[in-house]
Amino acid sequence: MxxxxxxxxxxxxxxxxxxxxxxxxxxxxxxxxxxxxxxxxxxxxxxxxxxRADRSTSEGLVAAKENGSVTTMIELACETDFVAKGEKFVGLGNAVLEAAAAAGAKTVEEALAAPADGKTVADLINDEAAILGEKVELRRVASVEAEKFAIYLHRTNKDLPPQVGVVVGYSGDDADTARSIAQHISFANPSYLTREDVPTEEVENERRIVEEISRGEGKPEAALPKIVEGRLGAFFKQVALLDQEYARDNKLTVKQVAESAGITVTGFARFKVGA
CATH class of the missing domain: 1.10.8.10 (Ubiquitin-associated (UBA) domain)
Known part of the structure; x- marks a missing residue:
């Protein structure tokens, strides 16, 4: 021996x-x-x-990095919170983020193919997963291009790395309001920037549903168009950021808050671990 x-x-x-x-x-x-x-x-x-390939990964971290006119955000997932809060996993997240940002990756596939310490990000993740003893996967990558950025990373548990991440791209000079809008997004979880960004088929499907509901409630036929449009407006307030009621003052929309601050929101991304 x-x-x-x-x-x-x-x-x-x-x-x-x-x-x-x-x-x-x-x-x-x-x-x-x-x-x-x-x-x-x-x-x-x-x-x-x-x-471990078929195991679920509901824990992990979100991280973001600004690089010139682009900010990259990733979600790196693992199986347990024990691994998620460990230095090795957090270090892996930072290494993956750095490589993805340096490569200008816009998709998971591009990020996995990016070079990292003489290997690819995919190899780096596989090697570290072997050591950690859990399934580890790069679940999502977002790339936001803009003049300026507000980045908000939220810890849902003080012992864990950030679990919710938001990147807001904007133009203007009020960084505090831009950050506040990023915090709003973390809470309100919009899917689109404006109502015009909502796909037509999604709008028409919602229109069909609210019309059926309104008819089922016995609403007068002559009043249906107005009722349907009103309910569609409520739908847009749920899914379109600029139509949403501002979390800090529900008498204002996010669009009104941004305009009052002299900023224009040009794009955003939101990740929540496991969601």
Whole structure:
């Protein structure tokens, strides 16, 4: 049996974050060679990745980085909050974000193919998942282009990394209002910037539904068009950011707040871990 020192075990554990017994066994199998033991542990972890492929990932983090006229946001997911709050997972999130932003990635596929420390982001994630012992996946990537940005990252639990992330692209000089709108988005969860951005088929489907509901309530036929339009207006207030009632003052719309502050919201992205 190879003579394995406590110092070697400590060194390898600090490098990989692996358990004491697994680390010692790998060093014994590698006859004390730390680099070979690292390969053994990664290989065993990689085999475990395949077994974990069908597991669900409901925990994780959201991170964002501004890079000139573009801000990139990612959602990196894992299985448990124990892993999500660990330094290795948070460090992986930062590495993935940096690589995705540097590559100008706009999709998950582009981000996974981006270079990172001599390998691809996909390889980096797979290697770290093998060490962490959980399924880890890059679930979403967003890229927002604008003159200026407001980034809001919200922790739903003080012990966890940010679970909700919002990027608002805007023009104008009132950064405080732009950040407040980002906070509004984190709460109100709009799907589109304006009502004109809502796909026609989605609007027509909603129109059909509210018309059927109105008829079912026995509303007068002559009054139906006005009633339907009114209910469509309520629908737009749910899904279109600029039509929404402002979270800090529901007597104002987000559009009115932005105009009063002299800013124009040009785009946004919102991620919530697991949603």
């Amino acid at each position: 190879a003579n394995v020192s406590l110092e070697d075990i400590k060194t390898l554990r600090e490098r990989l974050g692996t358990g004491m017994i697994d680390t010692k066994n790998a060093l014994v199998e590698a006859e004390g060679d730390v680099e070979k033991a690292t390969e053994i542990l990664r290989l065993k972890g990689a085999k475990g990745n395949a077994k």
